[in-house]
Amino acid sequence: MRHMIQKAGCLLGFSLLFSAQTLSKPTASDSLSAPAFEVVVLGDSGGIEDGNLSAFLLRSLTETHYIALDAGTLVNGINEGLKQGAFSDLALYDDANWQPAGNILRHHVKAYLLSHAHLDHVNGMLVASPEDSAKNIYALTSVNAMIGETYFNGKAWANFSDRGIPPLLNKYHIVDLPPEQAIDIEGTQLKVTAFSLSHPVESSAFVIEHANDLFVYFGDTGPDIVEKQGKLDAIWTYLAKQMTHKNLRGMIVETSFENERPHNLLFGHLTPELLMQELHHLAQKVGGDKPLSDLKVLISHIKYTMASGTNPRTKIKQQLDDANDLGLEIIIPQQGQKLLF
Ligand SMILES: [Zn+2]
Numbered sequence: 001m002r003h004m005i006q007k008a009g010c011l012l013g014f015s016l017l018f019s020a021q022t023l024s025k026p027t028a029s030d031s032l033s034a035p036a037f038e039v040v041v042l043g044d045s046g047g048i049e050d051g052n053l054s055a056f057l058l059r060s061l062t063e064t065h066y067i068a069l070d071a072g073t074l075v076n077g078i079n080e081g082l083k084q085g086a087f088s089d090l091a092l093y094d095d096a097n098w099q100p101a102g103n104i105l106r107h108h109v110k111a112y113l114l115s116h117a118h119l120d121h122v123n124g125m126l127v128a129s130p131e132d133s134a135k136n137i138y139a140l141t142s143v144n145a146m147i148g149e150t151y152f153n154g155k156a157w158a159n160f161s162d163r164g165i166p167p168l169l170n171k172y173h174i175v176d177l178p179p180e181q182a183i184d185i186e187g188t189q190l191k192v193t194a195f196s197l198s199h200p201v202e203s204s205a206f207v208i209e210h211a212n213d214l215f216v217y218f219g220d221t222g223p224d225i226v227e228k229q230g231k232l233d234a235i236w237t238y239l240a241k242q243m244t245h246k247n248l249r250g251m252i253v254e255t256s257f258e259n260e261r262p263h264n265l266l267f268g269h270l271t272p273e274l275l276m277q278e279l280h281h282l283a284q285k286v287g288g289d290k291p292l293s294d295l296k297v298l299i300s301h302i303k304y305t306m307a308s309g310t311n312p313r314t315k316i317k318q319q320l321d322d323a324n325d326l327g328l329e330i331i332i333p334q335q336g337q338k339l340l341f
């Protein structure tokens with residue numbers, strides 16, 4: 001009997017030790033735990049269709065406040081989300097002065113995080129600004145400066161911000177993000193750490209954090225092998241270090257062009273092959289066997305085309321699936337779609 005108890009105790013001890021080990025190092029996507037983040041796709045493409053340009057809402061599931069990751073398309077994306085029931089668990093009529101889209105944009109979107117100044121990433125915010133509520137705009141210093149000079153200048157658009165060329169309408173408070181430093185996002189429970197990315201103008205990646213959970217958003221970026229600045233390598237190093245004690249729940253990353261696109265015509269963008277190469281660098285740094293297995297990778301910025309022939313979305317998905325030896329869960333998102341991470 002005593003022998004049996006000892007044996008059971010030993011087994012129990014072993015299983016406790018085993019689960020403790022399992023718990024101590026979270027995997028890329030811990031399928032046992034409940035989702036931590038929600039993403040609503042406001043714009044899924046990198047051009048050329050106005051009304052569906054790069055923009056994603058993200059929130060922690062512990063609150064009803066979103067941040068906007070880029071804002072190429074805003075109101076059209078919110079309306080698309082409403083049609084598809086993406087906001088069904090939010091209060092859409094609390095403020096009777098506004099329709100549901102107004103309630104979402106004015107009361108539930110608390111901040112803009114803008115990766116870079118290209119029009120396809122800021123257009124929705126600019127045109128919605130007359131009916132928007134006051135919020136903070138977070139971006140790297142050079143990105144904020146370029147948005148101020150290019151759009152909030154009283155020529156391309158009125159200056160709705162609190163900085164730069166007068167008259168200032170003071171609706172948006174501009175916040176410069178210090179690179180590689182975690183900052184609280186006002187009005188939310190989230191933190192952001194910004195990284196610089198290589199693109200014809202400075203672009204950025206945002207590592208979003210809530211409790212022990214991480215999500216990473218990439219603005220437009222070229223691969224290190226072409227750009228030769230090691231900027232993605234710096235993010236992979238940071239993420240690999242974070243992943244020793246935190247869960248990386250997912251990422252949004254661009255794949256603008258098909259593999260056939262020559263490297264000298266990428267203009268700071270990725271192809272399926274180059275994205276997979278970069279994700280292999282992350283996997284190497286994390287270490288272990290298939291460390292990114294089941295990681296949700298949402299593909300943004302696929303170039304829409306009016307040309308006849310194969311749809312680039314279909315081809316890019318095929319090329320990513322063919323190269324996916326890391327066990328990633330690759331998602332080609334649709335405008336208006338809600339996804340959990
Ligand atoms: Zn773009």
Ligand SMILES: [Zn+2]
Nearest residue numbers: 116118199220
């Ligand atoms: Zn761009």
